[in-house]
Amino acid sequence: MLGYYATTAISSLRRSKALAALMVLVIGLGIGASMTMITIFHVLSGDPLPGRSDHLYAPVIDVRPLERERGESAEPNGDFTWPDAMNLLRANRADRQTAMSGGAVPVRPMQGGALPFYETGRYVTSDFFAMFDVPFASGGGWTRDDDGNRARVVVLNTDLARKLFGEASPIGKTVRLKNTDFRVIGVLANWHPQPQFYAQINGRAFGKPDEFFLPLQTAQGLGMDFNGRMSCWDGDGDARTSNHCVWLQYWVQLDSTSKAAAYRQYLADYWRDQQSHGRMRRPAQPQLYPLMSWLEHQHAIPDDLRLQLSLSLGFLGVCMLNVVGLLLATFLRRGGEISVRRALGARRWDIFLQLGVEACVIGFAGGALGLCIAFLGLWSVRQRPDGYAQLAQMDPSMLLGTFALAMVASVAAGLLPAWRACRIPPALQLKTQ
Amino acid sequence: MSHSPMLASLSRHKLTVGLLVLQVAFTCAIVCNVASIVGHRLAQMNLASGVSENELTMIQSISVDESANQLAKHDADLAALRAIPGVTSVAAVDSLPFSGNNWSNGIPLVPDGPSITSATAYSGTPSAMHTLGLRLVAGRAFQPDEYIPLDAPHDSIGLNHVASTIITRALATKLFPGQDPLGKVIYPGEGPVRIVGVVDALLRPTLDESESAGFVTLFPMLPDATDIIYVMRSSPRDRERVLKDAQRVLAALDTNRVLRKPQTFSQMRDDYFRRDRTMISLLLAAALGLLLVTAAGIAGLASFWVQQRQRSIGIRRAVGATRQDILRYFQTENLVIMGGGVMLGIVLAYALNVLLMDHYALQRLPWFYAPMAAGALCLLGQMAVLGPALRASTVPPVVATRG
Structure with a gap:
């Protein structure tokens, strides 16, 4: 019976080609636009470290002075001062912990004569590599002793290693960063988590990966330039090591929820201890964000994209309203036909089913068109200069999702008109014809 | 009176x-807000930077x-750049509009007082104002003996010793509404700084959503950081060549440096607004x-x-309605529906805006966005209905006799 309904549906759509084409086009546009944005969202809100992210936490403490500034945000931005980060590192209360900051340094190429070039990377402490499960192509990270001794060692990411040394193994070789020679002890296997969750979350959270990693204490000792946001409260002396300038990021690995609770308690104790020394005068309310909630909290996905998603969903809504109206019109126009069928003994359910199948046929065609439009939309997103652009790819689950959305939307759009049409009384319509 | 059958007919198609x-x-609500976002972004994109772009x-x-002595290096670089054919003026500056590198200070009017607002501090070599093409609208330019080093290696403490400043008209209006800003004193650092001049306009390195896009202070401080921007002024058609020459000249003078972002000001402006342009085109498409x-x-x-009512149109025609009447009937019906829609739409537009x-x-x-969108939608409705309504008006009265 359903097959027969599908055939009648197609033939009845043929009769009003323009209207049918319009409905397919409208569903296609709505589905295409919203699927493009939903796909981008799906890709960007993915887990950068599947399997490990549950155990990684961003602690947040508030070192700002007691008196609030005009327009300051209710919550601190999550950055740490140098003394606090060093205290927490020394206390070693988490399973693993690391402090870090972004860095930008001039790199001197191996070939003589060429001008140095700038590269961005990160100054981190030894646990970084194990904590974030960073894949090495060769060599490895450094030890806690190296941190303390300010060892001049560096780990390169794939691109920089290739740029400097070609295909030769860089391990043990020397690379000159700014005015200091560093020994290469490890090369990463093309590591670029998206977003770059461990860094300060800003407009560049997606895109270019860090190209080098070197010990934070070494970088601080050599006065190497850091890269990123720094907020201070009173001005005096060396800003980077002062206890009123926040600029470092701090991450801890806690392997169970009880350990997380204990660590939060430890942070509160640390806070109160600092208060007894006259610092951190705000009420001790440390936060501990699991990685994924941290990304959400920090708006890792740009606001412009959120707005585009809302807009595309609104667009889909209007398209659906439109299709409901048009379907209702086409169904009611066939009042006579429906009355005849009813008079010949068709139940309401039969009419409902027939019209529902017709809505599905339109939905199917609209979904196919929508998929094409979504592919086109994603292609155009990939042409954008933003860091996330290259991630805008359709995956199988989204492909299925597109189709499911198209079917659900068009069936939902068909329900109301089909229900209304199957209530057409048999005799009355016959009389008016 | 003539509309009551219409209302009756509409109520049959509730x-x-x-x-x-x-x-x-919904269309009205979304279009209103989209138009407002596009309008705001366009306004930002069209802000005049104040320099000869x-x-x-x-x-x-x-x-x-x-x-090394950075000031001496900058002087040597500037001399070499000035010698490039076609370059009429060069300067070294620490930042520029749209460059993204923003150094702001709170501006109190009394020592240790509350900041009225925050303003960007630009510093540059004495030729900077002329090179950038800033237009002085009151007061005077800096005199050569006023210049002191910025002292970037020591947290830019030059700001605590500088004696004079030139500010933008926008900042002057904010700090001293209705007064002459010349000769007034502000405290961006630890010491008093006297306002000696006012420039027409100059934007900050980054624009935010607030009114403060043009709040700028210029200081007679020589940038002495290792990181410096050289600005060259030339005729527009020489720009590409000047850039190439500049890279060659600077690389020849000193190889122990990194040269970055050789670009024209127009390119920098384009880059700064790239995302806004994408957003605007997307919004317009939507x-x-x-x-x-x-x-x-x-x-x-x-x-x-129209198809459904063929017979009733025929009957109306048969009992004396003119084509005009039929046309007007469908147009009015459309206006009633659109009117209801946009009225609801305006309410929704404000709700969505909140x-x-x-x-x-x-x-x-x-x-004014809501009434404009409402008017546009009603007009769109009239255009959309015109075809079907004209077809309706050609229905001959004889249809009434068929059936």
């Missing part, structure tokens, strides 16, 4: 009419050697799509109704 009204309302090229130089879909829906439904302001820090919807 569901269809209701759907159409809803669709028009089409004559400037820039190159950033970062010296790797921190121990709004256009919405309007098209709505217009198509209206036209589709109208032509369906929602968006909460979530995305957007601006309040300017009042």
Whole structure:
């Protein structure tokens, strides 16, 4: 019976080609636009470290002075001062912990004569590599002793290693960063988590990966330039090591929820201890964000994209309203036909089913068109200069999702008109014809 | 009176009419807000930077050697750049509009007082004002003996010793509304700084959503960081060549440095607003799509109704209605539906605006957007219904006798 309904549906759509084409086009546009944005969202809100992210936490403490500034945000931005980060590192209360900051340094190429070039990377402490499960192509990270001794060692990411040394193994070789020679002890296997969750979350959270990693204490000792946001409260002396300038990021690995609770308690104790020394005068309310909630909290996905998603969903809504109206019109126009069928003994359910199948046929065609439009939309997103652009790819689950959305939307759009049409009384319509 | 059959007829299609009204309302609400976002972004993109945009090229130089005397190096670089054919003026500056590198200070009017606002501090070599093409509208330019080093290696403490400043008209109006700013004293650092001049306009390195886009202070401080931007002024058609020459000249003078971002000012402005342009084109496409879909829906439904009412139109014609009457009937019907839709739509537009302001820090919807969108939608409705209505008016009276 359903097959027969599908055939009648197609033939009845043929009769009003323009209207049918319009409905397919409208569903296609709505589905295409919203699927493009939903796909981008799906890709960007993915887990950068599947399997490990549950155990990684961003602690947040508030070192700002007691008196609030005009327009300051209710919550601190999550950055740490140098003394606090060093205290927490020394206390070693988490399973693993690391402090870090972004860095930008001039790199001197191996070939003589060429001008140095700038590269961005990160100054981190030894646990970084194990904590974030960073894949090495060769060599490895450094030890806690190296941190303390300010060892001049560096780990390169794939691109920089290739740029400097070609295909030769860089391990043990020397690379000159700014005015200091560093020994290469490890090369990463093309590591670029998206977003770059461990860094300060800003407009560049997606895109270019860090190209080098070197010990934070070494970088601080050599006065190497850091890269990123720094907020201070009173001005005096060396800003980077002062206890009123926040600029470092701090991450801890806690392997169970009880350990997380204990660590939060430890942070509160640390806070109160600092208060007894006259610092951190705000009420001790440390936060501990699991990685994924941290990304959400920090708006890792740009606001412009959120707005585009809302807009595309609104667009889909209007398209659906439109299709409901048009379907209702086409169904009611066939009042006579429906009355005849009813008079010949068709139940309401039969009419409902027939019209529902017709809505599905339109939905199917609209979904196919929508998929094409979504592919086109994603292609155009990939042409954008933003860091996330290259991630805008359709995956199988989204492909299925597109189709499911198209079917659900068009069936939902068909329900109301089909229900209304199957209530057409048999005799009355016959009389008016 | 003549409209009562219309209302009766509309009330027989409650569901269809209701759907159409809803669709028009949502379209109106979304289009209003989209227009407001586009308008705001366009306004930001069209802000005048205050510099001679089409004559400037820039190159950033970062010296790797921190121990050298940076001021002497900058002087040598500037002399070499000035010798490039076609270059009329050169300067070294620490930042520029749209460069993204913003150094702001709170501006109190009394020592240790509350800041009235924050303003960007630009510093540059004595030729900077002329090179950038800033227009002095009051007071005087800096005198050569006023210049002191910025002292970048020591937290730019030059700011605590500088004696004079030139500010933008926008900042002057904010700090001293209705007064002459010349000779007034501000405290951006630890010491008093006297305002000696006012320039017409100059934007900050980054623009935010507030009124403060043009709050700028210029200081007679020589940038002495290892990181410096050289600005060259030339005729627009020489810009590309000047950039190439500048890179060659600077690389020849000193190899222990990084040269970055050789670009014209126009390129920098384009880069700064790239995302806004993408957003604007997307928003416009969405709004256009919405309007098209709505217009198509209206036209589709109208032509369906015309077909459905063939007989009654024929009867009306037979009892004396003119073609004009039939045409006007469908136009009025459309106006009633669209009117209902846009009225609901205006309410929804403001509701949506409140929602968006909460979530995305957007601006309040300017009042004239809603009536404009409403008018545009009604006009769109009339255009969409014109075809079906004209077809209706050609229905001959004889149809009444068929059936």
